[in-house]
Amino acid sequence: MPKGYIIGHITVTDPEPYKEYVARDTPILLSHGARPLVRGGQAEVVEGTANERHVVFEFDSYDTALKAYHDPDYQDVAKIRRANATSAIMVAEGNDEDLPEPAGDAPLGYLIAHVTVKDPEAYKPYVDGNTPIMRGYGARYIVRGGRAEVLEGELGARHVVIAYPSYDAAKAAYHDPAYQDLVKIRQAHSEGTLILVEGAA
Numbered sequence: 001m002p003k004g005y006i007i008g009h010i011t012v013t014d015p016e017p018y019k020e021y022v023a024r025d026t027p028i029l030l031s032h033g034a035r036p037l038v039r040g041g042q043a044e045v046v047e048g049t050a051n052e053r054h055v056v057f058e059f060d061s062y063d064t065a066l067k068a069y070h071d072p073d074y075q076d077v078a079k080i081r082r083a084n085a086t087s088a089i090m091v092a093e094g095n096d097e098d099l100p101e102p103a104g105d106a107p108l109g110y111l112i113a114h115v116t117v118k119d120p121e122a123y124k125p126y127v128d129g130n131t132p133i134m135r136g137y138g139a140r141y142i143v144r145g146g147r148a149e150v151l152e153g154e155l156g157a158r159h160v161v162i163a164y165p166s167y168d169a170a171k172a173a174y175h176d177p178a179y180q181d182l183v184k185i186r187q188a189h190s191e192g193t194l195i196l197v198e199g200a201a
Contacts (some may be wrong), residue, residue, distance in 0.1 A: 003058055003094035004065030005143055005161065006034070009051040009153075009195075014084040021080040028077065032068035033060050037099075038110055041198030042167055046174055047183075048193030051086060054112065054159060056197075057164065062093040062147055067152060088153030092161070093146030100138045100165045108163050109170030110201035114156035115192030126185040133182070136163040137173035156192045167198040 006029075012018045035196065040055035052200060059065040068074060069091060081087060102108055117123045134141075143161035164170040 001058060001061050002096045002146060004062035005037075005092045005094060006055070006057045006065050006069060007051065007060065007090050007143075007159070007161065009056040009088045009155075010053040010085050011051040011079070012053065012085045017082045021077055021084070022123070024077045026073045028071060029057055032064055032071065034058070034068060036106070036200045037163075038112075038197050039200045041107065041200065043195060043197045044171075046124060046194050046196055047115075047137060047187075048191075050193050050195055051088060054195060054197045056110065056112070058094075058142075062091065065091045066149070066186060068184070073117075075085070079099070082152075082190070086153070088155050090148060090150045090152075090155055090159065092143045092148040095141045095144040097140040097142055098144065099163050100140050102160050103138075103165040105107060106166040107201050109167035110163065110164065110197045110199060111160075111162045111170050111174060112195045112197060113158075113160040113162075113192060114167045114192045115158045115160070115186070116156040117158060117190045119189040123186065123189040126182050126189070129185075133176055133179045134162060134173050137169045137176075139163070139173060140157055158192075163199075167196070167201060170196050 034057040
């Protein structure tokens with residue numbers, strides 16, 4: 001069964017009361033079997049615009065992730081976040097690929113993409129061409145298509161999360177000249193946001 005993910009992008013507007021949200025939301029999500037893949041750490045928005053803080057929680061299934069978000073206890077705590085931050089939150093179905101082995105002691109790296117395709121036929125060469133390049137850097141597509149629901153804020157129509165053996169590998173893959181050639185196709189036929197993030201330690 002494919003895994004499920006809660007993906008969040010957050011800009012904190014009042015840090016002091018927000019600390020209570022962080023302290024209280026984690027036990028609730030963990031009670032649903034959540035595993036934090038991304039939480040803080042280095043991040044760089046390489047295309048588009050996004051909030052400042054990025055989180056990815058992995059669950060055993062899409063339905064479990066959705067249940068965790070809709071848990072009344074979580075929704076009560078989420079009021080603190082909504083009052084003290086701007087957020088875009090979604091649940092996505094996994095692509096059924098395992099995470100890569102980490103490169104040494106470094107946390108994994110991730111590329112999170114939210115894209116709305118304007119011309120699917122013209123976009124297809126990008127889809128066909130990018131995968132072999134990413135695989136060369138140890139990429140595993142943990143979210144790619146599948147069910148998805150944006151629960152708060154606005155995100156694109158298509159969502160992808162790629163895991164790499166390290167943050168440096170994620171950066172190198174994105175900046176690979178062959179990939180940058182393909183980026184021109186994507187940018188010409190879609191709009192969206194891409195974020196490089198460091199995984200949780």
